[in-house]
Amino acid sequence: MRITLVHPRDLGRPEVDRWRALQEAEPTFDNPFLSPEFTIAVGESRDQTRVAVVEDGNDVVAFFPFERHPLGIGKPVAAGLTDAQGMVKDAKAEIDAQTLIKACGLGVFEFDHLVAGQPMLAERHELHPSPIIDLSDGWAAYTDYLTANSGKTYKSTLAKSRKLQRDVGPLRHDYASTDPAPLRTLLGWKTDQYRRTGRTDRFATRWIVELVERLLATQTEAFAGVLDMVYVDGVPMAGHFGLRTRNTLVGWFPAYDTAFAKSSPGLIHHLAMAEAAAAAGIKLIDMGRGTKEYKEKLKTGELHVAEGRVARASAGAGVHWMIRVPVRKARGAVMANPVLLKTADRALKTYGRLRTALQA
Incomplete structure (x- = not known):
């Protein structure tokens, strides 16, 4: 078995096609964050991005995208932004995690959204739910599920939609638009949301904006950026930018105009998006x-992703443990305690309001 490191831009058409074939052969890997196009797009802005190409004999059996940071600390591609991380590999390939990270020049590889079927996955790693909407049986089957399991939410959202149209004007839904103008509107809403809730504004970082713009311009049958907007009386009300494979759409950046907050614009939009996605073949x-509350109301089930790290004896791994592990454990304790989580969320929102007032 041989492991070769390349920059994403150096992947040829045969490698990209092989990556996609491995991805589409295993349902666990059917996520656009694991697609070759995503790693290639990130590589345009992040020079520390690398791909480990794993060969067994004459066959390429795996692709492992990662970022190499100082002290031999490895992270997933676009760490902090992605909801699915890990290696795309042949189901029969047996790859040792320690051998892999050593070949990548890493002392440690940390992750927080590692999908199933990974050589890095161990029992000690924490598992977290990732809510899903199953559309494999179509839109009608999904609405039947909502009626039976979230009937109050579904009916009240439809009622608010009808009232909004009576009071303001008709709704229009644009699914899979490639127009950059509404994308700028959406990112503006998202920036306001980050500041309002005390979070770091991701779109203050130029490479992230460039990445989103680059992904919007990527439109193929197997992978695409998906911009989705709902308008009321011609005025943008809510939207979302995500990514898709042939069958899976991932939630990424949803936001709405707070002027419409009383009408539940996020729920109205998500239902419209799910209906359009189902019609477009998304499963x-x-x-x-x-x-989050809206996920609990709309989900039909959930997947699980892992958080943790894989390390080998090195100075960098020791430094990483001291900096990251205690913080992660403390955050996990807060997230697992409803009282602490509510208190932390309230504190962040208070900070956000103060920061917004001072900036104004």
Whole structure:
């Protein structure tokens, strides 16, 4: 078995086709964050991006995308942004995690959204739910599920949609638009949301904006950026930018105009998006790790992703442990305690309001 490191831009058409074939052969890997196009797009902005190409005899059996940071610390591609991480490999390939990270020049590889079927996965790693909407039986079957399991939410959202149209104007839904103008509107809403809730504004970082723009311009049968907007009386109300494979759409950046907050614009939009996605052939919407209220109301089930690290004896791994592991454990304790989580969320929102007031 041989492991060769390349920059994503150096992958040829045979390698990209092989990567996609391995991905499409295993349902666990059917996520656009694991697609070759995503890693190639990130590589345009992040020079530390690498791909380990694993060969067994004459066959390429795996692709492992990662970022190499100082002290031999490895992270997933676009760490902090992605909801699915890991290696795309042949189901029969047996790859040792320690051998892999050593060949990549890493002392440690950390992750927080590692999908199943990975050589890095161990029993000690923490598992977290990633809510999904199953559309494999079509839109009608999904609405039947909502009626039976989230009937109050579904009916009230439809009622709010009808009232909004009576009071303001007709709704229009644009699914899979490639127009950059509404994308800028959506990112503006998302920036306001980050600041309002005390979070770091991701779109203050130029390479992230460039990445989103690059992904919007990527439109193929196997992979595409999906911009989705709902308008009321011609005015943008809510939207989402995500990614898709042939069968899976991932939730990434949803946001709405707070002027319409009383009308539940996020729920109205998500239902419209799910209906359009089902009509376009999408079988699954992965809403990403987390237990936000809207996800709980819309989900039909959940996948699981892992958080943790794989390390070998090295100075970098020791430094990484001291910096990251205690913080991760403390965050996990907060997330697992409803009282602590509510208190932390309230504190962040208070900070966000103060910061917004000072900036104004």
